[in-house]
Amino acid sequence: ADTARALEDTAPQIWDEAPRNLCFDYEIGDRAASDAAFALAAHVSDIDIVNNRVIVNSMEPRGAIAECTPDGRFVFHVSSQGVHMFRDSLCDSVMHIPRERMRVITPDVGGAFGMKILMYPEYPVLLLAAEMLGRPVKWIPERGDAFMTDVHGRDNVTHAELAMDADGRFLAARVSTVANMGAYLSTFAPYIPTYDGAPLLASVYDNPAIYVEAKGVFTNTVPVDAYRGPGRSEANYAIERLVEAAAYDL
Numbered sequence: 001a002d003t004a005r006a007l008e009d010t011a012p013q014i015w016d017e018a019p020r021n022l023c024f025d026y027e028i029g030d031r032a033a034s035d036a037a038f039a040l041a042a043h044v045s046d047i048d049i050v051n052n053r054v055i056v057n058s059m060e061p062r063g064a065i066a067e068c069t070p071d072g073r074f075v076f077h078v079s080s081q082g083v084h085m086f087r088d089s090l091c092d093s094v095m096h097i098p099r100e101r102m103r104v105i106t107p108d109v110g111g112a113f114g115m116k117i118l119m120y121p122e123y124p125v126l127l128l129a130a131e132m133l134g135r136p137v138k139w140i141p142e143r144g145d146a147f148m149t150d151v152h153g154r155d156n157v158t159h160a161e162l163a164m165d166a167d168g169r170f171l172a173a174r175v176s177t178v179a180n181m182g183a184y185l186s187t188f189a190p191y192i193p194t195y196d197g198a199p200l201l202a203s204v205y206d207n208p209a210i211y212v213e214a215k216g217v218f219t220n221t222v223p224v225d226a227y228r229g230p231g232r233s234e235a236n237y238a239i240e241r242l243v244e245a246a247a248y249d250l
Contacts, residue, residue, distance in 0.1 A: 003180040004157045006217035014183060014218040023181050023216035026194040033209035034163075037172030041163035045246035051234045053155035053180070055147055056227055060110025062150065063140030066126035073101050074127050080106045081117035089187075094124050114226030115151055118187045122149075153227030155180035156193060156234050160242045168250050172209035175201050175238060181216045182223035189225050190216055197231025203239045 005011050006021045014021050038044065064078040080086045083104040091099045109116065122139060130137045141149065157178045163171040179193035188196075198212040 002219040002221060003155055003178055003217065006180070006219050007178065007215065012220060014220065018218055021218045023185070023218055024190055024194070025213070025215050026198070027211070027213045028194075028198050029211040030209050031211040034172040034174050034211040037209050038161070038163045038174070040165075041171055042166040043164040043168070043246075043250060044161060045164070045242065045249045046159065046161040047242050047245045049158050049160070049238060049241055051154040051156040051158065051237060053221070053224070054153045054227065056111075056113065056115040056150050056153065057143075057146070058111030058113075058115065058150075061141050061143060061146045062116060062120065062122075063138075064123060064126055065136055065138045066123075066130040067136040068127070068131040068134070072131075073103070074130070075103050075105065076123070076127060077105045077107070078123065079109050079112075079116060080104070081109065081112040081114070082106070085117065086119070089119050090123065090127075094119060095127065113228045114153075114230060118151060118225055120149065148222060150222075151186050151225035151227070152182070152222050153224060153230065154234060155221075155224050158234075158238050160238050162242050162246050164246065164250070168246075170205060170207040172211075173201065173207055173239075173242070175210075175212045177212075177214045177234075177238075179214055179216050180219055180221065180224055182221045183218060184223055186223040186225035188230070189223060192224075192226065192231040193234070194231075197235040200232055200235035201239050203236065205239070205243070 067075040087102050087104040091102050126137050160175045162173050181189050193214040
């Protein structure tokens with residue numbers, strides 16, 4: 001409901017610099033060719049679908065141990081999803097320190113699927129605390145904490161249309177999605193419904209013209225980011241539901 005209403009004038013305004021809660025307005029494909037094909041179509045099928053928000057709920061909650069050595073180097077044991085991008089993001093964009101001052105260690109990880117590769121505010125806080133205290137600092141959240149702080153997945157509202165000729169052959173498709181970003185942007189959030197997902201709406205079908213628009217919106221919810229085939233799952237779900245609706249209609 002938050003996603004569908006986010007662009008309405010009566011929706012709560014999240015950020016002053018984002019009027020009507022619009023984060024981005026993205027389009028890809030050939031709008032003119034799609035519109036022309038729809039004008040000539042013998043049959044048009046359309047659907048409205050929701051890719052509901054999902055909570056990751058990893059087997060092992062996020063956690064970390066931060067240590068700062070006497071010579072000012074950090075050692076960070078963290079349940080992440082790879083160490084190199086994690087280290088680079090932490091050093092370059094957050095702490096602004098040389099990469100050689102940071103060693104990130106990730107042992108076995110109990111579930112990740114995208115959620116644990118991201119940068120969370122607890123991590124630099126732990127490192128700064130270890131530096132200030134001169135001793136290792138450990139943190140791990142409760143399950144309830146994870147539900148409210150770990151990024152969520154999906155949360156899109158989509159309208160899709162398929163134009164066909166008299167024999168049921170595809171002429172064009174038009175897809176419009178409103179994607180919930182949450183209260184603020186996480187690492188890959190805008191990429192998921194745009195460049196990562198929108199091109200896949202062509203799927204395996206012979207469809208001469210496709211036009212896709214995706215609007216990202218801010219809401220008072222936990223940020224949404226990469227989780228298990230981000231963008232791809234939503235795109236495949238949308239196009240397969242649309243093709244199935246067309247089959248029933250015909």
